[in-house]
Amino acid sequence: MSNEFEISRNITIGQYVPTGSFIHRLDPRIKLLSFVVLVLAIALNTSYLGNAVGLVLSLFLFWASKIPISYGLSGVKPAIPFIIILALLQLLFQGQLFSGGTVYVDYGFILITSESIRLVIVSAVRFIEIIFLSSVLTLSTSTTEMTHSIQSLLSPLKKIHFPVHEISLITTISIRFVPTFAIEMEKMMKAQASRGADFGTGGWWRIIQRTKEMFPIIIPLFNIALSRAEDLILAMESRCYTPGGDRTSYSVYKAAGKDYLILVVGLLFAVLLLFYPFPF
Amino acid sequence: MKKTLTVRDIVIAGVLGAVAILLGVTRLGYIPVPTAAGNATIMHIPAIIGGIMQGPIVGLIVGAIFGISSFLNATVPLFKDPMVAILPRLFIGVVAWLVYVGIRRKSEYLAVGAAAFIGTLTNTVLVLTMAVVRNYMTAGVAWTVGLTNGIPEAIVGTIVTLAVVLAWKQLGKSQKSKISKDL
Numbered sequence: 067m068s069n070e071f072e073i074s075r076n077i078t079i080g081q082y083v084p085t086g087s088f089i090h091r092l093d094p095r096i097k098l099l100s101f102v103v104l105v106l107a108i109a110l111n112t113s114y115l116g117n118a119v120g121l122v123l124s125l126f127l128f129w130a131s132k133i134p135i136s137y138g139l140s141g142v143k144p145a146i147p148f149i150i151i152l153a154l155l156q157l158l159f160q161g162q163l164f165s166g167g168t169v170y171v172d173y174g175f176i177l178i179t180s181e182s183i184r185l186v187i188v189s190a191v192r193f194i195e196i197i198f199l200s201s202v203l204t205l206s207t208s209t210t211e212m213t214h215s216i217q218s219l220l221s222p223l224k225k226i227h228f229p230v231h232e233i234s235l236i237t238t239i240s241i242r243f244v245p246t247f248a249i250e251m252e253k254m255m256k257a258q259a260s261r262g263a264d265f266g267t268g269g270w271w272r273i274i275q276r277t278k279e280m281f282p283i284i285i286p287l288f289n290i291a292l293s294r295a296e297d298l299i300l301a302m303e304s305r306c307y308t309p310g311g312d313r314t315s316y317s318v319y320k321a322a323g324k325d326y327l328i329l330v331v332g333l334l335f336a337v338l339l340l341f342y343p344f345p346f
Numbered sequence: 347m348k349k350t351l352t353v354r355d356i357v358i359a360g361v362l363g364a365v366a367i368l369l370g371v372t373r374l375g376y377i378p379v380p381t382a383a384g385n386a387t388i389m390h391i392p393a394i395i396g397g398i399m400q401g402p403i404v405g406l407i408v409g410a411i412f413g414i415s416s417f418l419n420a421t422v423p424l425f426k427d428p429m430v431a432i433l434p435r436l437f438i439g440v441v442a443w444l445v446y447v448g449i450r451r452k453s454e455y456l457a458v459g460a461a462a463f464i465g466t467l468t469n470t471v472l473v474l475t476m477a478v479v480r481n482y483m484t485a486g487v488a489w490t491v492g493l494t495n496g497i498p499e500a501i502v503g504t505i506v507t508l509a510v511v512l513a514w515k516q517l518g519k520s521q522k523s524k525i526s527k528d529l
Contacts, residue, residue: 109427152482159484185481200418232351233407239360240367240411247368277502280374281509284388288365288510295361302353310350344471 083205089131090206093325094215113263114184115342117191123210123335124198131206149193153186160169167323213238218319234310243294248345250290253284259283351403359404362392363411370415387469387499389416390438391506392466397439398446398458398511405439412438425509429480434472455508462501470496488524 081346084090089097108120128135158176167180207215217234262280351359366389369375375389382397393412397405425431442465449457467482474488482493 074481105428109429117515155487159487160529189482204418232356236356236360236407237411240363241355243361243364244367244371247364248372251372251374266364277498280388281506283374284369284391284506285509285513287368288392288506289513291361291365292358292510297360298357299354302357309353309356323402335406344372 079203082208083133083137085132085206087126087130087132087206089202092320092328093320094207094211095219096217096321096325096329097207098212098215099204100329101199103195103336104199104333104339105196107339108192108199111192111339112184112188114188117188117195119335120195120197120339121191124202125197127202128198131202133202133205137205138198138201141201143283144250145193145197149190153190156186156189157182163201206334213241214317214336215319229310231313236328239298246294247287247291251287254283254286254290254293354486355400355404358395358400359407360363362396362404362408366390366392366408366412367415370412370419388502389463390435390466390469391397391503393435393439393512394442394462394503394507395510396439397465398461398507399444399514401441402440405443406436407439409435409438411438420472427482430473430482431474434469434476437472438465438469441465453514457506458511459508461485462504465507466500466503 104120104123108117109324111117111120125135126136162180168320169177169179170183171178213234214238217230220228220230220233264279270335366375369389369392375387389412390409393405393409396408410432413432413460416435417428417490440463445464446461449460470492474483474492477483478485478488
């Protein structure tokens with residue numbers, strides 16, 4: 067029962083494993099850029115061999131960043147039941163859409179072909195690859211580095227009056243407030259429970275009851291969030307914060323030769339995954 | 347449309363983004379519904395509230411934060427696909443704002459309620475459409491999920507949004523920063 071109230075302890079946002087590896091020392095902008103390119107390439111690749119290449123690559127990145135693979139596996143573990151259910155559904159009901167290739171089973175509405183089996187295996191493997199890649203990125207980059215690099219990457223958009231600095235400030239505020247609200251929410255849950263409210267004691271099939279239990283938490287949560295926002299607005303305005311003003315940054319990133327090399331390697335992998343005609 | 351974001355826009359977007367992330371990581375934003383998609387969600391509500399309170403740009407930004415956080419936290423392959431997790435979420439706040447502005451003159455209450463209802467349906471419909479387009483579901487499965495998840499989601503979304511926005515409008519009178527108007 068007690069652990070239901072320990073929300074703030076279970077939040078892993080901004081988790082960072084400092085191993086000081088080569089990957090950690092890379093320019094965060096390069097890391098982010100390579101990550102986006104690779105994820106898009108993996109999401110669009112549908113061949114067995116291509117996804118095997120992606121899987122090997124993501125395992126290699128774990129090794130290179132000296133982060134224990136258990137961090138990546140802990141992201142995959144809770145997903146296993148979903149993967150299995152989804153795979154079964156796809157296998158049983160999607161044959162008609164992918165009727166190409168060899169037909170293995172054709173029984174009533176169930177049609178299993180080599181193409182539908184490919185779909186099932188590829189989407190499961192693709193999922194694991196993306197989890198691994200995003201864990202390497204977030205575990206080797208601190209949230210400050212991440213927001214700075216987003217700001218720096220988007221800065222060319224300033225030319226067309228896209229509010230780059232504002233967007234990165236919004237991201238920083240969001241990440242900063244998550245733990246604060248988690249603590250507030252814990253207090254609220256305890257306060258409501260001490261008045262006799264119960265959370266999560268109804269069975270999962272009692273959907274309406276479970277939903278009603280949430281209202282006394284969700285609505286005050288929004289109200290607390292908005293009144294905190296008012297405080298922050300007042301604080302920023304009284305310090306004369308002007309959106310759109312020019313400002314300088316404490317830390318400035320400089321990409322060196324090795325950073326560009328990594329970017330080129332990342333792009334090459336993406337091109338390989340997207341355009342190379344894998345035999346199977 | 348305003349040219350730059352105001353301090354108010356920035357802070358409200360950031361704070362609502364934080365609520366969206368929090369609802370995701372604590373699993374509090376999921377309503378367990380026994381269907382193929384697993385869970386109904388209420389995590390899109392911050393995007394709707396952002397759209398109603400501060401206009402389409404804030405709605406879009408909060409939607410993007412919700413999309414990215416659901417992409418990074420996903421435990422279902424469906425939402426590990428950026429085309430399903432992020433792209434459809436951008437439209438939630440924008441649509442909610444359009445509906446709100448369209449009806450506001452007739453009745454404030456009706457406008458907020460309708461914006462929440464249609465904003466939620468935007469999320470459901472666009473996500474399921476992308477799921478079908480990207481071959482995670484067949485159209486039949488998507489229809490079932492849409493009916494079993496979408497309707498409870500829309501009802502809960504409407505109730506929460508109405509409660510929050512109306513409470514905020516009351517609170518706003520006494521607590522809002524008065525400097526904003528002069529800047």
